[in-house]
Amino acid sequence: MNKTMKWTSAVLAAGVLLGGSGLVGGTFVNAAATGGNTVKQATQQPSVVLKYKGQVLTQQGKIVDGNTMIPLTVLRDAFGLAIDYNSTTRTYSVGSDSMKLNLEVSDYGVSTDLNGYYIYSMTGNHEAKMINDRLYVPFKLLNDYLGIQGVYNPVQKSLELSKLVMNDIKITSVSLDKSNKNATIQIQYPKISGLTDEVQNTINTAFKKEAERFASEAEKEASRRDGTIEHKYDYSQTYVVTFNREGVLSIVVDQYGYSGGAHGGTIREGHTFSLKDGKKIELKDLLKAEPNYKQKLDKMLKQSTKDVAFPESTGGLTEKPAFFVSESGLAIFYQQYEIAPYAAGIPTYTFNFSSILPKGTNPFASFK
CATH class of the missing domain: 3.30.565.40 (Fervidobacterium nodosum Rt17-B1 like)
Structure with missing residues (x-):
């Protein structure tokens, strides 16, 4: 079969535009699996203390379905990455070049892409979630694509975040x-x-x-x-x-x-x-x-x-x-x-x- 006859699309869906701590956002889920429903509020989730350069951050992470979720604003406040907003496309962007994370808000929710490549769970759970009107992204997404690593301390229930050493290119x-x-x-x-x-x-x-x-x-x-x-x-x-x-x-x-x-x-x-x-x-x-x-x-x-x-x-x-x-x-x-x-x-x-x-x-x- 000709290569060009095999290409396919994927289903995008899901989230809600909600306010919180100076940032609005939503969640990206599979519409086929949820019928288009989105997570507007989450039940009480265990908190995770977040640290950066030895300092405890004012914002905390959450454990959701076994995944550690990080407030998107941590990328701005701790790592110094600007969060830009395009009012025409209703898209929030953080990072740059091939590591530019885009969250596009629509009437159906928020889709997530990296420099135009839509992120699905190729190697694990990469779905963002809205928790109590704030947008959280999985630590796994940050680790897999944005060059951020973490060391978890089970006693302190804390996650020490740091930058991965990348190739100098x-x-x-x-x-x-x-x-x-x-x-x-x-x-x-x-x-x-x-x-x-x-x-x-x-x-x-x-x-x-x-x-x-x-x-x-x-x-x-x-x-x-x-x-x-x-x-x-x-x-x-x-x-x-x-x-x-x-x-x-x-x-x-x-x-x-x-x-x-x-x-x-x-x-x-x-x-x-x-x-x-x-x-x-x-x-x-x-x-x-x-x-x-x-x-x-x-x-x-x-x-x-x-x-x-x-x-x-x-x-x-x-x-x-x-x-x-x-x-x-x-x-x-x-x-x-x-x-x-x-x-x-x-x-x-x-x-x-x-x-x-x-x-x-x-x-x-x-x-x-």
Whole structure:
């Protein structure tokens, strides 16, 4: 099947515009699962003392369904990140470039994206919540995408927040608009700076070629649109940085296309590079300390996918596994329909490196 025939959209929904501590916001939930209902008020939740640079913050976190939630205003008051508001689009933004978190408020609620890439639970719970008229974001979202780490003290019930040490590079977006009378074609791809010319050119060329190839495929498919189809075809590409530390850069690219029918389709690609030489990192490079990593991963994946995979699918390790690196570990994913029905989305399973590699092994040691 042609790649552009597989792209899909996801359902956005949910939240309410409410005031609180100089900031308004809402929650992002799955409308299909909730019928469009949103969390306006929460029952009493256990509090978490928040600390930054050894100082106790006046604002506290909450434990909700086992997830530590942080007031969005902590990013402003503790980390010094400005929170901007666009009254035209009703969007709150914090951060910049590839780490720019956007919360767009509508009559249906608030959707969450990072520099245009809508965040769903690829590696865990990333849903913001409205608690007592204040917007809270999961610590996991901050840790996975905004470069913030935390150490929890169970005795004091406190979370010490700090900044992760990131690679000394800058990641900006390049826009490619190839829209025409037959289709809307809007593409975003990353551009890296701060490395040697040779290394950053190698990485940037790979992302540029991927974007141009997608645009060409979209234009070709759209050219076959006939007069019986009133609507334009729709194609878009977005990306998100999932890991940017220890000499390693991992980025997920989603390519979406819709040319009619009940829904479109999404193709996801994971790209992981060594910033030392610009070479693409493969699984064997990350897991070379474990000779039996394929057997280990195969067993772990079969166990993880058994409840969602098609009866005829083993759900194990494929010949060329699709993966990316995140703060949570190694994420293996399958394309839509590859092992499960459309409703399963893009099945993604994350494993801590310590569950695969010998004790004390650093998978990134050779890339520093």
